[in-house]
Amino acid sequence: MPKYSTDAIRAVALVGHGGAGKTTLAEALLAAAGAIKTPGSVEKGNTVCDHDPLEKAAGHSLQSALVNFAWRDTHVHLIDTPGYPDFSGQAIGALAGVETALAVINAQAGIELATERMMRLAAGRGLARMIVINKIDADNLDLAGLVRQIRERFGKECMLLDLPAHERHDVVEVLGHAAGDADFSSVAEAHRALIDQVVEEDETLLARYLEDGADPTPEELHAPFEKALRAGHLVPILFVSAKTGAGVRELLDVLATLAPNPAEGNPPPFYRGEPGGPTQAFQAVPDASKHVLAHVFKVIVDPFVGKLGVFRVHQGTVRKDTQLFVGDGKKPFRTGHLFMLQGKDYVEVDELLPGDIGAVAKVEEIAFDSVLHDSHDEDHIHLRPLELPKPMQGLAVETTRKGDEQRLFDVLHRLELEDPCFVVERHPTTHETVIRGLGEMHLKSKLEKMAQQYKMEVKTAPPLIPYRETVQRRAEGHCRHKKQSGGAGQFGEVFLRIEPLERGAGFEFVDHVKGGVIPGVFIPAVEKGVRRALAEGVVAGFPVEDIRVIVYDGKTHPVDGKEVAFATAGRKATVEAIRAAAPIVLEPIVNIEIVGPESAIGDLTGDLSGKRGHITGTDSRGGGMGAVSGQVPLAELTDFQSRLKSLTGGRGSYAIEFSHYAQVPPQTQGQMAAKFRLHEEDD
Numbered sequence: 001m002p003k004y005s006t007d008a009i010r011a012v013a014l015v016g017h018g019g020a021g022k023t024t025l026a027e028a029l030l031a032a033a034g035a036i037k038t039p040g041s042v043e044k045g046n047t048v049c050d051h052d053p054l055e056k057a058a059g060h061s062l063q064s065a066l067v068n069f070a071w072r073d074t075h076v077h078l079i080d081t082p083g084y085p086d087f088s089g090q091a092i093g094a095l096a097g098v099e100t101a102l103a104v105i106n107a108q109a110g111i112e113l114a115t116e117r118m119m120r121l122a123a124g125r126g127l128a129r130m131i132v133i134n135k136i137d138a139d140n141l142d143l144a145g146l147v148r149q150i151r152e153r154f155g156k157e158c159m160l161l162d163l164p165a166h167e168r169h170d171v172v173e174v175l176g177h178a179a180g181d182a183d184f185s186s187v188a189e190a191h192r193a194l195i196d197q198v199v200e201e202d203e204t205l206l207a208r209y210l211e212d213g214a215d216p217t218p219e220e221l222h223a224p225f226e227k228a229l230r231a232g233h234l235v236p237i238l239f240v241s242a243k244t245g246a247g248v249r250e251l252l253d254v255l256a257t258l259a260p261n262p263a264e265g266n267p268p269p270f271y272r273g274e275p276g277g278p279t280q281a282f283q284a285v286p287d288a289s290k291h292v293l294a295h296v297f298k299v300i301v302d303p304f305v306g307k308l309g310v311f312r313v314h315q316g317t318v319r320k321d322t323q324l325f326v327g328d329g330k331k332p333f334r335t336g337h338l339f340m341l342q343g344k345d346y347v348e349v350d351e352l353l354p355g356d357i358g359a360v361a362k363v364e365e366i367a368f369d370s371v372l373h374d375s376h377d378e379d380h381i382h383l384r385p386l387e388l389p390k391p392m393q394g395l396a397v398e399t400t401r402k403g404d405e406q407r408l409f410d411v412l413h414r415l416e417l418e419d420p421c422f423v424v425e426r427h428p429t430t431h432e433t434v435i436r437g438l439g440e441m442h443l444k445s446k447l448e449k450m451a452q453q454y455k456m457e458v459k460t461a462p463p464l465i466p467y468r469e470t471v472q473r474r475a476e477g478h479c480r481h482k483k484q485s486g487g488a489g490q491f492g493e494v495f496l497r498i499e500p501l502e503r504g505a506g507f508e509f510v511d512h513v514k515g516g517v518i519p520g521v522f523i524p525a526v527e528k529g530v531r532r533a534l535a536e537g538v539v540a541g542f543p544v545e546d547i548r549v550i551v552y553d554g555k556t557h558p559v560d561g562k563e564v565a566f567a568t569a570g571r572k573a574t575v576e577a578i579r580a581a582a583p584i585v586l587e588p589i590v591n592i593e594i595v596g597p598e599s600a601i602g603d604l605t606g607d608l609s610g611k612r613g614h615i616t617g618t619d620s621r622g623g624g625m626g627a628v629s630g631q632v633p634l635a636e637l638t639d640f641q642s643r644l645k646s647l648t649g650g651r652g653s654y655a656i657e658f659s660h661y662a663q664v665p666p667q668t669q670g671q672m673a674a675k676f677r678l679h680e681e682d683d
Contacts, residue, residue, distance in 0.1 A: 004075045006286050009355035010259050011077045011312070013094040015122070016104035017112035018060050018083035021134040023049050025104060025242040026067060026080040032248045033076075035069035035342075039242075048343035049080040054448055062445050063418075064090040064298060066310065066341040066357060072256040077357045083114050085655035086439035089421030092121060092386050093368070096297040097312040097357055099265030100128045100229075100255075107135045110146055110621060111153055113593060113655060119154060121387055126266035128229035128259065130236045131158060132251065136168045137241040144184045147237060154235060159197055160190040161236035162250055171239050171247040175225075176218055197234055201227040222257075226264050262286040262355030268295070268314055269384035270371075284314035286354035292316030292324065294372040295383050300359070301414045303453060305346065308339070308359045309366035316374065318358065319351040324372045326365040328380055333363050368420050390658035391421050391436040392590055392634055395443050396463040398433065404456070408433070411454045415446055422446060427464065434463040439655065440641055465635045467542040467672070468586040468661055469578075474499050477577025480555070481569040492565030494518070494526055495553035498577045501546045503661060507534060508548040518554040518566065525563035526551055529570025538578045540585050540672035541679065549574060585669045586661035588634040594644065596652035598626040603647045611636035625651075631659055 014022040026049050027039035040047035045056035049065035061082035068077045079098060081091035091114070095101065101122035103115050122129050131150060136143065143164065151158050162171040163182035172180045172187055175194055180187040195215060199206045201224035205216055228234035238254065240247035263286050270293070273279030284293045298310035318324070323332045339346040339359040352358040360366070371381045399408050412424045412435065422442070425434045437443045450456040476497045483490040501508065509527050518526065530551075534544040551570070592613075594604050598620065605615050605628055613632035620626050637656070644652045664672070 004070075004073075004353075006288060006354045007261050007263060008074045009077065009261055009353070010074050010100070010255050011079075011098040011262070011355060011357060012100045012102055012255060012259065013064075013079040013081055013091075013098045014102050014104055015081050015091055015094070015114070015118035016083055017106070017109070017114040019109065020083055020104040020106040020112075020115070021242050022083060022104045023047050023061055023080050025132070025134055025240065025248075026065075026078060028240075028242040028245060028248045029078065029252060030067060030069055032245070032252060033069040033071045035067070051344040053452065054445060058445070060084065062087055062090075064094045065343055066298075067343055068340055068357075071252045074256045076252075076255055077355075079357075084441060085114055085117075085653075086437065086442035087445075088114065088117065088438060088655075089388055089419055090298075091118060092388055093297050093420060095122055095125050095127060096268075096295060096383060096386060097310075098127065099260045099262060100130065102130050102132050104132045104134050105146070105150070107133050107141050107143060107146060108138050111149060112621070113595060113627075113653075116153065123232055124387065126230070126269075128265065129232070130161075130238065130254070130259075133237065133239050134242055136164050136239050136246060137244045141168075143239070147185075150237065157197070157233055158235045158237055159194050160185065161194065161238050161254065162247065163187060163190060164239045164246070168239075168241065169244065169246055171250050173250055173253075175221070178215065195221075198224050198228055200224075201231070201233065225258055226260050229258075229260060230264070230266050262314075270314075270381060271384065272381055274380050287315060288317045288353050290316050292318055292322065292372065292374040293381070294318060294324075296366055296368060296370040296372065299366065299368050299417050301418050302361075306362045307364065307366065307417065308346075308361045309363060309370065309372075310341065310357065310359045311370075311372055313352045313354050313356050313358070315354055317351055317353055318372075322374060324374050326363065326370050326372060329365055331365070333365070335360050337361060367417065386420075388420055389438055391423050391438055391442075392466075392588065392656055392658055393439050393443060394425075394434045394436045394463040394466070395447075395460045396432045396434050397458040397460050400457045400459055408456060408458065411450055411456050414454075415449065419446075425466075432463060436466075438657075462638060466588055467540065467664070468588075469537050469539050469542050469544045469583055470546045470586055471498060471500050471544075471578055471581035471583050473582050475577045475581035477573035477575070477580070479569040479572035479576065481565045481572070482560075483565070484560075489557075489560040490562050490565040490568075491555075491557035491560035492518075492522065492525075492562065492567075492569040493555040494529075494551060494566065494569040494573045496530075496549055496551045496570070496573050496577060498574070498581055499548040499550070500581070501548055503546055505546050507531075507545060510548060510550040512550050512552040513554065514552075517556070518551070519556055519561070522556065522561065522563060522566040523551070525566040526554075526570035529567035529572075530574045532567070533571040533574035533578070537676075538575055539583045539669070540676045542585065544578060544583075547578075549577075585664045585672055587664045589631050589659045589662050590634050590637070590656040591659045592630055592632055592637075592654060592656045594628045594652060594654040595621060595625055596628075596644070596648035598624055600648045600652065601626045601628060604628045604644075604652070605630075607643060607647060608632055633662075 030036045031039040064081045079094040081094050162173045165172045174190040178191045199209045267283040271279045271281045293315040294311040294313045296309045296311045300308040322335045423436045478495050480493040615630040617629045
């Protein structure tokens with residue numbers, strides 16, 4: 001039995017850019033709370049969170065890691081997340097498991113790319129947000145300037161909750177102190193500003209405060225403080241040095257006394273409804289006596305334990321031998337073993353309460369974003385999807401040894417299970433296996449894991465760009481497929497029309513056949529043929545999307561009518577219609593943000609503009625660094641990493657995410673179509 005209640009649980013994610021010191025801060029918190037004897041070091045490779053050999057070699061986190069500890073009658077679940085944009089899928093996934101996001105900022109580097117993204121996403125999920133300025137022990141800092149920058153970037157609701165003191169060897173808390181010495185600013189001024197901000201959330205407290213001017217007691221401030229956090233009306237700023245320990249115990253106290261528990265945080269955005277149908281929002285209740293609702297936000301494929309689903313309990317109690325269902329599945333499983341994770345260690349527990357984070361092993365049906373429940377009445381329950389970036393960086397891979405193809409697919413499937421931003425594609429025309437991720441560093445880490453953990457060596461090459469095809473107007477298509485070769489023949493005739501849909505709408509198949517001219521048993525075969533035509537492409541061999549196909553007439557034969565005939569007729573009729581509907585080729589356009597020395601910003605903007613890019617903005621990042629934002633066709637970024645290295649002297653970095661598809665230039669489409677025709681002739 002847990003020695004705590006749901007009210008005592010705190011679930012917190014450390015987020016922020018790479019190099020901010022999140023893993024070192026996690027070590028400092030664990031050591032201060034007594035969960036470990038001494039803090040480990042990223043440089044020495046002995047931290048609790050960065051336990052993977054690849055992380056130790058890289059010197060930074062590649063995946064999220066979970067730990068837990070007790071502090072002042074609370075039980076804290078802490079998720080340390082990777083900070084580099086290439087691994088942001090792991091960081092974003094962690095937001096579904098917590099009430100509070102601690103955005104860690106490097107006092108030397110200032111606000112960086114991943115910090116801005118995670119602050120925005122955390123706000124969008126309704127999480128309480130706090131900002132932790134780390135590395136205050138470093139030299140030549142302008143902490144006052146950094147606070148101004150934070151308020152300019154994230155709003156005036158960013159308020160000081162403590163201040164560095166005694167030459168940054170300590171911090172002074174300002175909520176309960178109206179006076180005191182600090183290294184910059186004023187304790188009294190910070191105290192007054194914070195009280196003013198908090199009391200606005202309680203009309204009665206505000207009226208009394210304005211009337212007599214006396215500070216409310218800490219007990220009176222707790223409820224409005226929580227309310228301000230939930231509403232985003234308050235984003236506390238704290239200072240720490242994970243290296244020296246300054247401010248670490250004070251941060252633990254803030255988590256224990258001011259961070260929301262599962263009952264105080266904003267309810268997670270659950271909804272009911274079948275895919276494509278109407279939905280109904282509802283709230284999970286953090287009540288241990290109700291039926292179970294839990295959400296899987298991380299999957300681990302452990303070489304010894306197998307697949308683990310890491311989940312957050314939102315409602316009910318999960319015990320050993322609890323019978324649970326995965327999503328809409330009708331086959332239950334029993335939780336034979338329940339675990340809490342402490343880095344690489346799996347600690348078995350008897351039960352998990354609402355707010356707890358735990359794991360269950362060897363349940364094949366579990367996948368990222370699954371909802372677990374214990375009721376037959378809770379089908380079609382989902383959590384609002386996270387805003388995950390679309391993996392666009394790709395590599396074509398093939399085995400170095402013949403006969404390893406199936407094992408390659410098995411290994412890639414395991415990697416795909418663990419990472420929501422890593423996908424594997426198989427191009428139906430070129431038979432190319434392509435792995436896609438969020439950047440070169442992301443894909444490199446996957447290749448290294450394949451080689452080291454799975455002993456799978458592969459050859460790589462630049463992949464084809466994921467172009468798409470679509471149509472611009474309505475058109476008709478018809479095919480009569482008739483084949484007679486001795487015995488039984490084949491016959492199927494299909495009339496259909498196609499219509500363009502909005503970008504991103506995908507594909508719709510509509511059956512408008514009347515009178516059974518195409519028997520209902522053959523309609524799935526027609527759809528199969530249509531889908532095959534769309535997958536193979538018509539103009540340049542790329543999938544056709546954003547199209548509606550309406551089958552409205554046809555003929556059959558009482559003897560020769562067969563599924564294969566209607567599948568063939570459906571495919572050929574679709575091809576004919578697409579050719580008559582002004583087909584075009586679409587290319588992926590990505591949002592790009594490039595960070596580099598301010599002296600190189602002009603060259604970077606010129607390079608993007610020369611690659612059919614559109615510049616949307618530039619800004620200064622401090623420390624002599626600047627940023628360029630824009631949109632550019634993905635096809636123009638094939639060798640961008642080497643160009644960036646040359647333009648910035650190796651000091652540049654970039655991140656991309658999918659924006660939309662746009663028509664390729666007519667000349668490019670002509671070249672692609674000609675190449676596709678040659679390929680068809682060769683076949």
